[in-house]
Ligand SMILES: Nc1nc2c(ncn2[C@@H]2O[C@H](COP(=O)(O)OP(=O)(O)OP(=O)(O)O)[C@@H](O)[C@H]2O)c(=O)[nH]1
């Protein structure tokens with residue numbers, strides 16, 4: 001085994017060990033790792049996203065040296081996620097058999113259901129580029145008006161999953177729909193949030209413009225739309241390019257030279273995606289452990305508040321019932337047969353009857369009281385869930401006040417919905433104490449952050 005593969009192997013082992021070390025804590029707090037398996041030995045993945053007919057498949061064919069590996073066409077052409085892998089024997093595999101050819105970290109694709117699995121395609125091709133990179137083509141994004149037509153699987157969930165795993169995400173736009181398709185906007189606002197560091201925006205088909213004025217208008221429209229879709233202040237670099245080999249637009253006066261340079265730049269980024277793979281994995285592991293840490297810290301805080309409220313409610317309930325009982329006996333003693341007079345069978349019988357009455361009344365009052373307490377507790381629980389953002393601000397007050405931890409808000413946006421669902425349904429299963437496991441996790445989070453930052 002070569003030195004590099006040995007180090008890759010030990011890296012994979014150390015990542016798996018890291019996950020295994022905190023698995024018990026994750027299980028106790030009902031946390032599912034976002035990326036349960038990491039395959040650092042697989043080549044980096046480059047994901048092509050974008051509007052339909054924006055040129056994703058054509059770009060892939062261009063990278064494959066002009067071969068027709070992917071079908072291209074003006075109408076929406078592709079409804080599959082195609083993984084292009086390297087192999088001596090060229091073949092196309094679809095569905096469950098295709099999944100078996102993919103690295104283990106892509107196994108969760110199964111969870112998206114049979115509709116998606118049937119749309120997973122693997123194309124094995126004997127091309128040098130594929131020795132260093134796995135290309136992933138995706139179905140074109142369509143317009144908001146067409147959204148009612150279901151894809152039969154969670155498309156945005158799939159985008160999110162792939163964005164998490166892949167190392168470079170290319171988002172293509174074209175002059176016909178410069179950023180306006182509903183799904184593209186929704187993807188940038190939702191599943192791609194948090195992955196902008198690996199996102200590259202490509203304004204393709206620039207050879208279609210006849211003049212600079214024409215181009216400037218479309219480019220302006222794209223920037224305008226992106227400014228509304230991307231929840232970040234700075235507009236990322238946009239690679240304006242086109243694919244060679246087509247006749248220029250009729251009457252075109254635009255110089256395509258600069259667009260050639262930008263295309264080469266993006267092609268070089270694809271070819272050197274391997275350089276970012278190690279960092280991406282490190283970032284993914286750190287993110288997963290950071291989310292687990294946040295999940296545990298927040299869950300413990302809310303769980304303790306619930307436990308305190310629960311004990312207070314129990315104490316109030318026990319005190320209330322005891323008080324009712326005592327008052328009942330005192331009143332019965334004063335108005336009915338007192339304990340001193342409870343001699344003989346008649347008085348004894350009456351005293352027993354009156355005590356039973358007090359007990360039954362106390363039981364009824366306790367029942368009503370219990371209902372009121374439970375209602376109040378459920379309202380408190382709902383309040384806690386509704387005010388999770390406030391609790392987060394208090395729990396992370398110190399870190400947030402420094403103003404340098406924007407990443408915490410990003411982790412919180414991922415943790416919040418999971419924790420809210422958990423609190424609503426299974427709050428009783430959440431532990432109140434972590435017995436040092438949280439401190440151990442925090443040490444590992446700091447260690448993985450340090451490695452990333454130091455790189
Ligand atoms: N003029 C010009 N046409 C292009 C360019 N890139 C792609 N096309 C054409 O655009 C059309 C759509 O290209 P595809 O590669 O099928 O687009 P896609 O994004 O894969 O489309 P879907 O699979 O439907 O999502 C085809 O007719 C291509 O020939 C380009 O740079 N310039």
Ligand SMILES: [Mg+2]
Nearest residue numbers: 056057077078
């Ligand atoms: Mg296509």
